Amino acid sequence: MVQAKIGIIGGSGLYKMEALKDVQEITLDTPFGSPSDAIITGTLDGVTVAFLARHGRTHHLTPTEVPFRANIHAMKQLGVEYIISASAVGSLKEEVKPLDLVVPDQFIDRTKNRISTFFGEGIVGHVAFGDPVCLELAKVLADAVESLNLTDVDLHRGGTYICMEGPAFSTKAESNLYRSWGASIIGMTNLTEAKLAREAEIAYATLALVTDYDCWHPEHDQVTVEMVIGNLHKNATNAQKVIQETVHRISDRPFVSTAHSALKYAIITPLEKAPTETKEKLSLFLQKYL
Ligand SMILES: CSC[C@H]1O[C@H](OP(=O)(O)O)[C@H](O)[C@@H]1O
Numbered sequence: 528m529v530q531a532k533i534g535i536i537g538g539s540g541l542y543k544m545e546a547l548k549d550v551q552e553i554t555l556d557t558p559f560g561s562p563s564d565a566i567i568t569g570t571l572d573g574v575t576v577a578f579l580a581r582h583g584r585t586h587h588l589t590p591t592e593v594p595f596r597a598n599i600h601a602m603k604q605l606g607v608e609y610i611i612s613a614s615a616v617g618s619l620k621e622e623v624k625p626l627d628l629v630v631p632d633q634f635i636d637r638t639k640n641r642i643s644t645f646f647g648e649g650i651v652g653h654v655a656f657g658d659p660v661c662l663e664l665a666k667v668l669a670d671a672v673e674s675l676n677l678t679d680v681d682l683h684r685g686g687t688y689i690c691m692e693g694p695a696f697s698t699k700a701e702s703n704l705y706r707s708w709g710a711s712i713i714g715m716t717n718l719t720e721a722k723l724a725r726e727a728e729i730a731y732a733t734l735a736l737v738t739d740y741d742c743w744h745p746e747h748d749q750v751t752v753e754m755v756i757g758n759l760h761k762n763a764t765n766a767q768k769v770i771q772e773t774v775h776r777i778s779d780r781p782f783v784s785t786a787h788s789a790l791k792y793a794i795i796t797p798l799e800k801a802p803t804e805t806k807e808k809l810s811l812f813l814q815k816y817l
Pocket residue numbers: 537538539581582589590613614615616693714715716717752755756
């Protein structure tokens with residue numbers, strides 16, 4: 528099977544990477560079910576990457592239905608060590624304008640209906656998540672954005688991403704509450720993914736593509752899918768340029784992230800006493816500690 532150190536998870540509006548060459552479609556199974564879609568491997572400027580459309584290439588999965596565990600497991604099977612996530616978000620701040628790019632460094636969890644851990648069934652682990660994205664990868668991503676000098680696009684380094692359950696957008700009261708918390712952007716997917724990536728010891732960072740002002744803004748007080756997709760199409764070209772530049776930078780200067788050893792002090796259950804079936808289910812993550 529093709530191996531790729533860099534994985535790309537594309538969200539709403541980013542269902543493929545146009546610049547990929549030597550493309551192969553790989554259908555994988557995992558102990559956590561099937562991923563959202565086939566994984567597309569290929570090369571970007573000679574570097575092998577693995578691309579997955581988070582909601583499926585036909586966008587048929589709601590945020591709640593996205594098989595986050597299977598997606599991360601599949602990336603790990605391919606040898607992925609760094610994940611670049613591209614995601615559509617609403618803005619919670621006036622200065623974060625539609626079409627801007629944000630590289631968040633914090634998340635707040637407002638999800639209610641999803642499993643966001645690989646642990647359980649006899650093996651307990653608690654990974655550190657104080658810095659939920661890999662700060663080094665986030666810097667590479669933000670530096671890549673800056674180097675491209677994209678017209679009419681401001682870059683925001685850092686900021687808090689509210690991860691809500693969806694699929695309905697927020698109420699105005701919720702949106703204003705999140706603003707009062709100082710959060711910058713809102714979406715429905717990235718915290719879950721970041722947590723699982725951390726448990727899988729994969730460095731993870733988000734390129735957030737601002738599509739709307741959510742519903743708090745007096746002059747733009749309804750967010751619609753039409754608005755989101757319209758802006759995302761405009762953003763998709765920029766997103767692909769940024770991803771390509773980031774891939775180039777990672778392959779030029781691969782680095783060791785603290786995420787790569789996140790499980791070292793996280794597992795509390797003595798593995799020799801843990802159920803064999805669970806050890807097998809988690810073997811891809813645990814093998815180096817067994
Ligand atoms: C189509 S608007 C809401 C939808 O867009 C974002 O998706 P993703 O994070 O995968 O880009 C948001 O999280 C919602 O799933």
